[in-house]
Amino acid sequence: MTSLPEQPTPTPAAIQNARSVSDTKSSKQRLNFRSNIVGLVNMMHKVEWTDLHLVHLRKTPFWLLFKAILKNQLPYTEFKKNGDMVVSIIQSYSVQEGKFVIGGQSVDFTDEDVRLLFGLQCGDALLELTARPKPASDFVQQRCQGVSRITMKLVKDLLVEAAKGTAPRDYEDTAKLLCLYACVKLFFSTSGEIVSWTFIRYVDNLDAMKSYDWAGAIRNSLMSSIRDFHRTPHKVTGCVIALLYWLCEHTSIVEAKLAHQFPRFLKWNIGELLASARGVKLSEAVSFQVSPEQLVADEHEVNILKGEDMVGGEHVDLRDNGVHSGLGGVHLNESTIEITGSGALGSQPNAPGPSTLVFTPLSIPMLYVEQIMAAQSNIEPNHYTLKSCVETMTAVTNLSHQFQNRTIEVQQLKTQLSLLQCKYKDARAEICALKAENKELKRKATVMFQFGGPPYATLEEQRGGNLLGGLGSTEGGPSSVAQDEGKRKRAAAEPRK
Structure with missing residues (x-):
């Protein structure tokens, strides 16, 4: 019978080295x-x-x-x-x-x-x-x-x-x-x-x-x-x-x-x-x-x-980058991608939802008002017409700013209302859970009383009173009737003895 060659016993150093290599690979x-x-x-x-x-x-x-x-x-x-x-x-x-x-x-x-x-x-x-x-x-x-x-x-x-x-x-x-x-x-x-x-x-x-x-x-x-x-x-x-x-x-x-x-x-x-x-x-x-x-x-x-990301007044349509149009009127501007030296013209505090209005204030360079008037009207661009036009544009811009501020306030109120609604739902859920727990405790107390246990009122005193008693729950009715009936029966049985 041929015997297998005897394997060499690994030294402690070799074992430690093997473990180190294994740990490194695992890491x-x-x-x-x-x-x-x-x-x-x-x-x-x-x-x-x-x-x-x-x-x-x-x-x-x-x-x-x-x-x-x-x-x-x-x-x-x-x-x-x-x-x-x-x-x-x-x-x-x-x-x-x-x-x-x-x-x-x-x-x-x-x-x-x-x-x-x-x-x-x-x-x-x-x-x-x-x-x-x-x-x-x-x-x-x-x-x-x-x-x-x-x-x-x-x-x-x-x-x-x-x-x-x-x-x-x-x-x-x-x-x-x-x-x-x-x-x-x-x-x-x-x-x-x-x-x-x-x-x-x-x-x-x-x-x-x-x-x-x-x-x-x-x-x-x-x-x-x-x-x-x-x-x-x-x-x-x-x-x-x-x-x-x-x-x-x-x-x-x-x-x-x-x-x-x-x-x-x-x-x-x-x-x-x-x-x-x-x-x-x-x-x-x-x-x-x-x-x-x-x-x-x-x-x-x-x-x-x-949200004031209207830079340079240019709108960029993302449909060229794989975004397909479903409304035909929602375009995205380029300010989010690269910031230029132009000033912000408009303010978009929140996303335009189905019922949200977004208003961009007017911002027309005053140096070109005279040229615009000459090109688009028959009014002589003298000092008085120019001054009147500038004053009107300033008034419209101020009104647009006021409208925008009101829009922001309404959006903030909507956000607060949403948070309060979430808290209200959570509170209602907790109240329902406590009502269910109270109802279950009353049911168990009634069963215990029927088998000779202490009445529910005693259990309430031990628990510090019914915390939900003021919420209009009437689950304790059957328990009270059963207690009164038991007292009358015991009182009628004592004289007979």
Whole structure:
């Protein structure tokens, strides 16, 4: 019988080396951060967008991001991510300072960074991202009926399905589903495929979306994960892709390809960043300049974020970039894509919905009034007619400004009303739940009394009284009748004894 050659016993050093190689390979495989713009760009290119879709997209806080993707037809290669670069940034985080230390200087990642990088138009209302059960809304009942858990694949399928519909509800639901996809694919990405029902609550009401602090929520989600897992960067979740554009904004490692673009992520070529920063340890001395100052929006960016994005008076039709017309009159201007030196003429505080009026104030160069009058009328362009024309135009412009201010106030009241309606629905749901609980307790107390237990009134005293007794509930009637009947029977039986 032939014996097999005896295998050499591995030394401890060889075992340790094998484990090290295995850990390195495993770590490389796990560097798969889910947050990226590529998925959103790819998803938006799959849909044939119409003007009716754009009407609802303008209501969302992500409109400038969506518009940039549609208008620029962004190639996927420009937004590739690199796990090693993201890990290098995360490892430069200092727990003691609560900031990133790059080249010996502390640089903070702020809400304003997120807002300017992605062009988010948001308010200051708090987003509560704690897990919540499936909401009972018309949107959920129609799109997610019979679904206990919602996944990324389901969101994509529902988005494609809604985009093909032609009903008014389909156009609105398409905008809601795209916002949901942007939340889970870019801004609040996790390590799994399950989508939290919490986001449904916030995207379901398009009119109220801009009132919430999306930039703060995105920043807090990412930084909370970095604080917990800065020693194991592959476990970090959230909008990690923002760190690459943030590094470009705060260092001179690469030059902006187009300095005046907005949102600011359009300024940077991530491929050039990865090539320039290859092998650089950010936590050590670096050869490029570091700017620790907080990002500040310039005047043009402030106007765009407020909705005053009519620059130069030119309208750009996105139908040449894959957007199909459904209204024939909704055109998008170029100010979101590249900022010029012209002043803002008009103000569009919110998206023009079916019943929203958008008014652009008149802004005609006064130097050409005389030429206009001469060319379009028989009135002699003397001093008096010119003065009268200028005064009339000034009065009309002032009236347009007043009208615009009233429009903004009405829109703000609508937003507040939407928030109050949401709170009212939540309160009604809690009251119904408490009523049901109180009813069940009364039923159990009645059953216990029938079998010789204490009366319901005694249980109420032990619980501190019936908290819902003043809401008009009459469920305690049968219990009181049963108690009185039992007392009469015992009183009649005692004399006989």
